[in-house]
Amino acid sequence: MPLLDVDELTVTFGGRDRGRGRGRGRKPVTAAGPAGPAGPVKAAEPAEAVKPVKPVKPDGTAEDKSVKPAEPAGAAEGKSVRAPGDNTVMAVNGVSFSVDEGQIVGLVGESGCGKSVTSLALMGLLPRKGVALGGRADFEGTDLLAMSPGKIRDLRGSKLAMIFQDPLSSLNPVVPIGVQVTEILKRHRGMKGEAARKEAVHLLDRVGIPDPDRRLREYPHQLSGGMRQRALIAMAVACAPRLLIADEPTTALDVTIQAQILELLKELVDQEGTALLMITHDLGVVAGLCDQVNVLYAGKVVESSGRRELFAHPTHPYTHGLLGSIPRLDAPRGEPLNPVRGSINDQIAWADGCAFAPRCDRYEMGCLTGTPELTEPREAGHQARCVNPVPATTEVPA
Numbered sequence: 001m002p003l004l005d006v007d008e009l010t011v012t013f014g015g016r017d018r019g020r021g022r023g024r025g026r027k028p029v030t031a032a033g034p035a036g037p038a039g040p041v042k043a044a045e046p047a048e049a050v051k052p053v054k055p056v057k058p059d060g061t062a063e064d065k066s067v068k069p070a071e072p073a074g075a076a077e078g079k080s081v082r083a084p085g086d087n088t089v090m091a092v093n094g095v096s097f098s099v100d101e102g103q104i105v106g107l108v109g110e111s112g113c114g115k116s117v118t119s120l121a122l123m124g125l126l127p128r129k130g131v132a133l134g135g136r137a138d139f140e141g142t143d144l145l146a147m148s149p150g151k152i153r154d155l156r157g158s159k160l161a162m163i164f165q166d167p168l169s170s171l172n173p174v175v176p177i178g179v180q181v182t183e184i185l186k187r188h189r190g191m192k193g194e195a196a197r198k199e200a201v202h203l204l205d206r207v208g209i210p211d212p213d214r215r216l217r218e219y220p221h222q223l224s225g226g227m228r229q230r231a232l233i234a235m236a237v238a239c240a241p242r243l244l245i246a247d248e249p250t251t252a253l254d255v256t257i258q259a260q261i262l263e264l265l266k267e268l269v270d271q272e273g274t275a276l277l278m279i280t281h282d283l284g285v286v287a288g289l290c291d292q293v294n295v296l297y298a299g300k301v302v303e304s305s306g307r308r309e310l311f312a313h314p315t316h317p318y319t320h321g322l323l324g325s326i327p328r329l330d331a332p333r334g335e336p337l338n339p340v341r342g343s344i345n346d347q348i349a350w351a352d353g354c355a356f357a358p359r360c361d362r363y364e365m366g367c368l369t370g371t372p373e374l375t376e377p378r379e380a381g382h383q384a385r386c387v388n389p390v391p392a393t394t395e396v397p398a
Contacts, residue, residue: 002098003140003275004122004243010134011092011114011121011299091117093299094135097292099243104269104276106290106307108283108322112344114299115279116165119245121145122277123162124152139243158188161241165248167228171220177204177231178216184238203234207264226257233264240272247279262289283326287311295319298344298355301374305382313392315377315384317360320394354386362388 092114099105107115120126122137122144137144139160144152156162164170172180181200185191191199197216204212207230220228229249236244246265250258266289269276278290286293286307293310295303295318303316314320321340342359353368354360360367366387374383378392 001141003101004099004277005138006098006118006122006135007096007138008135009092009095009118009121009137009145010090010132011117011126012132012134013089013091014087014130014132091299092121095294095296095299095301096135097294097301097304099275099277101242101275102269102273103292104266104278104290106286106293107277107279107296108281108286108293109296110281110322110340110344113296115281115296116247118296119162119247119277119279122245123156123160124149157184157235157241158239159242160245161236161239161243162245162247163229163232163236163249165251167225167232168220170232171228173220176217176219177223181216181231181235181238184235188239199238200234203238204231207231207234207237208260209234226253226260229253229257229261230264233261233268237268237272237274241274243275243277244268245277245279248281249278250280250282250285258285265289283322295322300355300371300385302356302385303383304374309379309382313378313382315382315389316356316386317362317388317390318356319384320390321359321361362386362390364388 095114095118097105097107107118109115117126121133122139124144124147126133128149133145135145139155144155144160147155152160171177178197178200181203182191182196185196185199189199200216201212204215209215209227209230215223215227215231220231223231233249244265249265250261253261262285265276265278268274278285280286290307293303293305293307294301295310295316297318303310303314303319305315310319311323314323318340321338324338325340327337340359346358352370354372357363357367364387372385372387374385376383377386377389
């Protein structure tokens with residue numbers, strides 16, 4: 001049984017009320033007219049209170065007609081309507097994957113694919129209002145999505161920990177590093193006073209921060225970017241979590257510091273048996289670290305495979321395009337790059353089909369007839385969501 005088993009996870013964000021204007025500063029309009037200075041005007045009274053209107057015919061006689069109240073836009077009896085432009089966004093749409101103890105699993109994709117939203121849903125850090133969650137996320141046999149705020153708060157920092165993308169905004173700027181590290185030790189390990197301080201020094205030293213005793217008294221802005229990221233890692237591993245989620249932990253760091261941070265994470269996995277969920281858009285990080293890779297696009301897993309098989313034989317056109325867009329040192333001078341054309345926003349809202357179709361070079365009409373399922377077109381364990389997968393003999397463009 002895997003340590004974490006995510007099954008058909010969905011995250012839907014609700015937007016503004018339909019019928020409100022798109023323009024900045026526009027006021028909502030009701031049946032009685034625009035909102036006044038005292039706030040929105042109340043809706044029109046029911047039909048019984050509406051006085052009949054008697055329009056005049058060309059011959060001068062009056063014709064009795066009553067004004068019927070208009071039905072709300074998008075109303076449907078017994079149905080759930082989610083039309084294009086209704087300001088709801090399904091950021092994660094049926095994502096499934098698993099993480100075993102001591103395994104490093106990657107979630108890969110460009111910005112806007114749903115990687116970070118997935119991690120926040122697992123950590124219980126999404127807002128409780130305006131967000132609808134679906135599916136399951138079993139951690140040690142218990143569904144994280146069904147946990148109360150109090151129970152998941154007890155898990156965070158102890159058995160479940162996360163390294164956030166931006167260390168400067170993740171750390172409290174007006175609280176010394178030592179206070180932030182010892183807070184976790186006091187909350188989850190019951191340490192106090194000098195014992196907590198000594199353990200904090202040990203943690204900072206363990207993640208490679210020089211002169212840790214002095215760094216405990218410093219504030220986040222006094223540390224370099226690499227040291228701030230190391231401090232976040234120290235806080236994340238303070239209670240030896242069983243699952244560590246790393247959301248773009250090397251994005252803002254130079255290449256040398258990136259290599260050191262990745263090596264540190266790998267050591268933690270090897271020494272502690274911690275499971276690591278690595279969220280990144282950097283395929284170089286995936287190639288050097290991950291055991292299993294899940295490629296996300298528009299909130300769905302479009303390809304899932306072992307690391308070596310994925311890089312050797314990408315099956316989904318999106319994965320093939322991502323690998324082909326990486327600049328290569330051995331490319332001829334002056335040769336143009338091979339970006340994936342278009343953007344993730346290029347989707348056909350009315351079509352029940354592949355979200356990548358508008359950007360795909362292998363597009364065919366069958367791509368719009370229904371959402372493709374994850375299948376194993378070539379090899380067991382290598383799944384792709386595509387009706388026209390890339391042939392195994394196709395080379396990744398240099």
